[in-house]
Amino acid sequence: MNKLLRTPVIAGNWKMNKNCEETKNLIEEITPLVKKANCKIVLCVPYTDLLPALSVAANTNIKIGAQNCHFEDHGAFTGEISAKMLSSMGVEYVVIGHSERRMYFSETDITVNKKIKAAIKEKLNVILCVGESLEQREQNITFEVISTQLKIAFKDIINEDLEKIIVAYEPIWAIGTGKTATSEQAEEVCYFIREIIKQLYDKKGADSMSILYGGSMNAKNAKELLLQNNIDGGLIGGASLKSADFSEIVKEADA
Numbered sequence: 001m002n003k004l005l006r007t008p009v010i011a012g013n014w015k016m017n018k019n020c021e022e023t024k025n026l027i028e029e030i031t032p033l034v035k036k037a038n039c040k041i042v043l044c045v046p047y048t049d050l051l052p053a054l055s056v057a058a059n060t061n062i063k064i065g066a067q068n069c070h071f072e073d074h075g076a077f078t079g080e081i082s083a084k085m086l087s088s089m090g091v092e093y094v095v096i097g098h099s100e101r102r103m104y105f106s107e108t109d110i111t112v113n114k115k116i117k118a119a120i121k122e123k124l125n126v127i128l129c130v131g132e133s134l135e136q137r138e139q140n141i142t143f144e145v146i147s148t149q150l151k152i153a154f155k156d157i158i159n160e161d162l163e164k165i166i167v168a169y170e171p172i173w174a175i176g177t178g179k180t181a182t183s184e185q186a187e188e189v190c191y192f193i194r195e196i197i198k199q200l201y202d203k204k205g206a207d208s209m210s211i212l213y214g215g216s217m218n219a220k221n222a223k224e225l226l227l228q229n230n231i232d233g234g235l236i237g238g239a240s241l242k243s244a245d246f247s248e249i250v251k252e253a254d255a
C-alpha cells in the first residue's frame, strides 16, 4: 500500500506538564497554527487537564488523548483512571505502554495487552508504544524485544480492531535525550513492526496501520524522519510543549 493512503498522525505527549490554565493557553496558541492541517492531530495531556483540553479543542481539528488508563472498569484501584472513565468524558485517544510507564510504574507487556483490550472495549483509539533500551540495541536484540512487545500487546486483539490501534516506535535511548534515531534506524524498525503485524494478521491490516516514530523528534529532524516509507507520523514529547515547534512538525507531516 502506498504510504500516501495512510493519514499522517502527529501526537503530542505532554507528560506531567501544564496545569489547567496553561493547557487552555497552549491549545489556544496551537489551534490557529494547525487549523489547515491535513494530518490527524492529537494532544495527550495529564488527566487533570483533560476537561479543559476537551473544551478548548471542541470544534477544532485537535483530538484529545490521555497518557494511560487502567484495564478494569472500576474498583479498588486508588489513584487510577479507567478507559471507561476516559471515554465517558469524550476522550478519543489513549497512549498505552509508554516506556516511562513501563520503567517507573512497572507496566509489563501483559498489563499493556489488558489496557489495550479495555481501551478498545470503550472505543478509544490506542497509541501503543514499543521500543528497546540502549543496552538491548547494543546487544543486537532490538528486533527480538520489539517482536515480543508486539506479540503480547496484540494477544487476543481481533483483526477488526486493528483500525483503532496506532503503534509508536520509541527507542528508549532517544526519549527526552536529544538523541534521535537516524531516519535509517527508525525506518528499519518501523518496517519490521509492519512485518510483524502482517505475520500476526494480514497484509491489509499491516498496510493500513499507522506507525509513528517518537524520540526527540523536533522541527529540524522531523522532515527526514517523516519522509520514510514506514513512518506515518510522530509521537512528540518535549517539542509538543511549544506551539511553534509542534506546528512546524505538523507542517512537515503535511508536506
Ligand code: PEP
Residues within 6 Å of the ligand: 013, 015, 170, 174, 175, 176, 177, 178, 214, 215, 216, 217, 235, 236, 237, 238, 239
Ligand atoms: C515521548 O515522550 O513519547 C517522547 C518521544 O518524548 P521526546 O520527544 O521528548 O523525546
